Amino acid sequence: MAGDLFSQTGECEKALSCWDRAYANDSTQISCLFSKAELYASMGRTEDAIGQYEEILAWLDAHGYNMELEGAHPRRRIQELRGEGCVPHSVQEIFPPIQAI
Secondary structure (H helix, E strand, C coil), X not given: CHHHHHHHCCCHHHHHXXXXXXXXXXXXXXXXXXXXHHHHHHCCCHHHHHHHHHHHHHHHHHCCCCHHHHCXXXXXXXXXXXXXXXCCCCHHHHCCCCCCC
């Protein structure tokens, strides 16, 4: 997809525009929304990224997806972007060492 190529070459506004056009032409292309959200996050446009993830959640709900399952990633990313919750940074944080008894 052209948006992906523009994103990889640092042409962020062109990438966003391509994803907007692709989604406008085919609103089943939810991957465009995910791509925009992650690009916004990488650009430091946190509020735009959160808004995009909220749009993804609305899309999933409107299309009858299992929100507990399919909505987990967008909800987690919103929490991460807001600085909420614990995001593990190492294996030790995920699996703390077992202490001998």
